[in-house]
Amino acid sequence: MSKPYNNTKATLALAKASFRSIMRSPSAVVFTLAFPLVFILVFGFLGGGGVKVDLAIAPGSDLQNPIIKSLEDISMVHIIKDKDAVYIKTELEKGHIDAVIDVQKNPAVKPAYLADIKYTSASLDKGNILKSVIHNLMYTLNTKDVMPTVAQLNESTVQGRIYRTIDFILPGQLGFSLLSTGVFGTAFVFFSLRQTLVIKRFFATPVRKSSIVFGEGIARIGFALLGAVFIILLGHFCFHFTLINGAVTVLNMLLLAIIGLIVFMGFGFVVSGIAKSESTIPPIANIITLPQFLLSGTFFSIDAFPTWLQPISRALPLTYLNDAMRKVAFEGAGLWDVKHQILIMVIWGIGIYAVAVKVFKWE
């Protein structure tokens, strides 16, 4: 009994209890794992495709000619064969087929073939892409045996890393997962512990308030990191998510995740303090999470937003977490290289915890 009281032991006991409780709470698991995973799966399977142009071959068209052969070799062009004229016409009108080609042997000997191509106004942009593909193809075919008279063009492409959709989507989903866990998880836990008088019972023991906050924090960070590792590894092994420096990259991402989560938990403390009842937590938490979900470059690069919207996007903490995550994962940046992003998150952190200290309620 005379043994001094051990705050660390109390903190760890709380962390363990909280971790067990989170692992058994369906909503935490859904928000942290299932939700981001669904998006990653969807975009993972969609990803990497780029533009595809659907080109139908008219019935009766000659098939054994260099034009069709070359078109078949272009991965961007999806050739549709063996469809009747009526089907092709309706699909063209709907824009499901972007163009139709009809190649015939030329009875007049030269040129050897006549290619008749019809685009549709229902799909003008893809038609234009196809147009330039075809022009390029024709030029190559027609000049195959001809020495250029003015200049010869030599084209080559630098072999770069393949930037897949998953490389954009995964960091965004990871960031959003951390945001939801941080805000919703923290807000609900502290609100309900207060409401159900669990905290009051804690106060009847020698435990310090700081131990309660740290214990909860450790558990939530531990849980979120577990989720993050799972998401990253699944993305890497199933969808070729790029991890430039392997384990080091993962480690850097996890460190970023911790910084982000601590900031987001600050929002959670604020929400738990200002919510009047359990049912007001979701709307308040959504006010914080939804705009960031949509505006922080989770799905689209914020460069694609209208210019008036971009400053708002650039004010949100999740924007910087996403940005830093992508730089680390795809470009192989170190933490020092994303210090600007980290700094802005830290500023958000200081601001939000200043508010949290004012509004947080223990009883």
Add this chain to the structure above:
Amino acid sequence: MDKPNAIISVKKLVKKYDDFTAVQGISFDVYQNEIFGLLGPNGAGKTTTLEIIETLREKTSGEIVVDGYSVDKDASKIKRIIGVQLQAAGYYPNLNLVELMELFSGLYGVDIKPMEMLEKVNLQDKAKAKYKALSGGQKQRFSIATTLINSPKIIFLDEPTTGLDPQARRNLWDLIIDIRNNGTTVVLTTHYMDEAEQLCDRVAFVERGEIIALDTPDNLIDKLINSGFERKKEVKKANLEDVFINLTGKEWREDN
């Protein structure tokens, strides 16, 4: 008991809230190793008094010493030597009883065997159950088990038997008497006078934040009788609760 030794001493305790005074200058001592009862109607100030002694609430004025420690200066030392059962308290969600016991042993900074603690209150069969899934009596027994984790010198039980059926109530009495017999001082509140009469060595009646009587149950009854009081109805040798227990059996029920 020759000269009683006060383990808790409350002097002129006052608790004011914004618009009313919950406790107006009450004083009493709790002796070592007794079962002390605070009795009185709802809102009389029993729980407020208890929570101030437990260091969960600030007092407005007065002086309280618990086993030599002042609530003003040594709140954390007091917390280490007392066990507290709150009238309304929750336990961490999604954890079973063993895990909750582990949590509390960490919070109190002591090493205990969770199963042994549960055996003390006859809940070993419920070790893997969640607190929520327990019956009223089991919940109260579990709460009492959490108060015993740090081998406290004093435990506080706030309305431990409210809402329990007669069997559950009686075996909780047995448990409380056991705890006292093992050397722990017990302070409890109750609305049930039969309970106070059976359990408590001394009782204090609290009314509107003041103590209006304090003595052993026997003395208080004798005083009333000496003043000429008579019950309207002849007292029989048994009451309806005895009939109930006799008919339904005294043994522990799975659900109590």
